[in-house]
Amino acid sequence: MISRYRLETLGMRTIVYVFLVLLLVITVIPIWLLVVNATRSTTEIQQGISALPSTHLFENFRILESKGLNMGRGFTNSLFVAAASTVVAVYFGFLTAYGIVIYNFRGRNLFMGFVVLLVLIPMQFSIVGFFHYMSRFGLTDNYAALILPLLASAASVFFAKQYLESVVVQELIDAARIDGASEIGIFHRVMMPLAIPGMATLAIFAFVAAWNNFFNAFILISSIDKYTLPMMVQTLRGDVYRTEYGAIYLGLAITVVPILVMYAFFSRYIISGIAMGAIKE
Amino acid sequence: MRRAKFTTNSYGYLFIAPFIIGFLLFGLYPVYHTLTLSLTNTTMMTRQAEFIGLENFQRLFADDFFMKAVTNSWLIWTLNFLPQIGIALLLAAWFTDVRLKIRATGTWRTLFFLPNLLMPAAVAALFFSLFSYYGPVNQFMVQAGLQSEAVHYLQEVISTRGLVVFIQWWTWFGWTTIIIMAGMTAIPTHLYEAAMVDGASAGQMFRRITLPLLKPILIFVFVTSLVGGMTMFDIPFLLTDGRGSPASSIMTNNILMYLKFSSSKGHIAFASSVGVLVFIMTTACALGFFYLLRDREPKAPAKAEEQLAKISARQGEPA
Secondary structure, three states, X not given: OHHHHHHHHHHHHHHHHHHHHHHHHHHHHHHHXXXXXXXXXXXXXXXXXXXXXXXXXXXXXXXXXXXXXXXXXXXXXXXXXXXXXHHHHHHHHHHHHHHHHHOOOOOHHHHHHHHHHHHOOOHHHHHHHHHHHHHHOOOOOOOHHHHHHHHHOHHHHHHHHHHHHHHOOHHXXXXXXXXXXXXXXXXXXXXXXXXXXXXXXXXXXXXHHHHHOOHXXXXXXXXXXXXXXXXXXXXXXXXXXXXXXXXXXXXXXXXXXXXXXXXXXXXXXXXXXXXXXXXXX | OHHHXXXXXXXXXXXXXXXXXHHHHHHHHHHHHHHXXXXXXXXXXXXXXXXXXXXXXXXXXXXHHHHHHHHHHHHHXXXXXXXXXXXXXXXXXXXXXXXXXXXXXXHHHHHHHHHHHOOHHHHHHHHHHHOOOOOHHHHHHHHOOOOOOOOOHHHOHHHHHHHHHHHHHHHHHHHHHHHHHHHHHOOOHHHHHHHHHOOOOHHHHHHHHHHHHHHHHXXXXXXXXXXXXXXXXXXXXXXXXXXOOOOOOOOOHHHHHHHHHOOOOOOHHHHHHHHHHHHHHHHHHHHHHHHHOOOOOOOHHHHHHHHHHHHHHHHHOOO
């Protein structure tokens, strides 16, 4: 009996591993082809598939730049928008969550329930109204319209609340109060240093979300010198680059590689961060 | 003393004030504005707009394109959600199985999640290149003898739709796996131990303990995925011509909204009504799902314990 049980387990385990490897191949191949093809010349790409990189990275970059697409500019724009969005989302996310966790004010639970509801309603539903209203204030074609809505990022508040509940030490706050610290001072000098790991995790999420955001930028931003990387991808898809495969792949790789590098360093925090956002509710 | 406590707690309002102001200005007002716009005939060209009641909505319901966009969004979402949740449940069950002892579950999860972080716009452009007429997929299929000649994948309805479904699945199955696994590890192990002592099979335990206790997580995954599916834009927009070609087969709700918005006259009132209708439809479905899956009995854990009692009672019967 025991040997049959073992045999079954072994058989099942083999099936599972085969399936996992298959899934892994499907997951990784497109990304691998993207990175490899960014280093291969258009001729090489047309000749066939290769799993190994080639030597045409700089040539591809030259072609990419020569067709009027300023990837460097797009990169800087994206970096600015993503960094500013991250700061706003993380700071105000934790500020709001701190208010909910520490102070037992009237309507607290109602407010928290409302935040949870907001997590589920994305802005896209009302993007047209948002655009029209921003245009009245001359805020279309302005990064402020992309960044300021993150003052009220419900998902950030939700995450920060989950995190703060596990790290808040009431005694520290009381001690700081006795020492005469102001309430906001306690948040800045006592709470924020304690919450750095959680803030860092949230920062990664906020950064990736802002970096990858195409729809809002596409609707709101119109002048070419303000284009962010996802908007440049649209140009890469167009006629100008039609046959320059190497350059196209390189252009796409430029948008993706920073995120891959970041993931290589912080994947542990990202994975546990996702789990934390869902659980405990 | 009591008064002092009251003042400290009211600091909470100051801390949440920026959120509330931000929400009123950039969240609530745009929603209200979208709603009022949808009841007018505003275009980008006109200064004056008239109130026209529900005329936009009547026009939408009579519009084949709107019906097509809604059908497409549902079709693409359903076809990717079912295998996504299925594989996620399977992977999560395997990864947490004490008998199988799968190695390096953390690494597998990390790798499966990778596509989720990539810019959807870039992913769409990547798959456009991979599946183009002279692209690597055609090269591979012809060289391997699986196809006699290159195929215009992105000019066929089935392959184009299939590709959007695949990309959505590829992007999200890792995320769903992580969430479901987190839910599974939160289930107290004593429930399984008790079931095992009573001789329950793996299948029985999955159906009677895991699934019922996973319900809140499954609802969360369902609702977030549904909202994402109904507002899908980047992938179908950038995979073909930005109009949902071929034959409008991947024209989703948001692509239609964008097409109305960017039309030569800028029919923003009409575009708003698309957003409003999609919002109502999505919310109604999410609420309906909540209602269907509501707890008929007081608490999920209690229910599982009860199920467990049933199993053990049944196992005991024949003896």
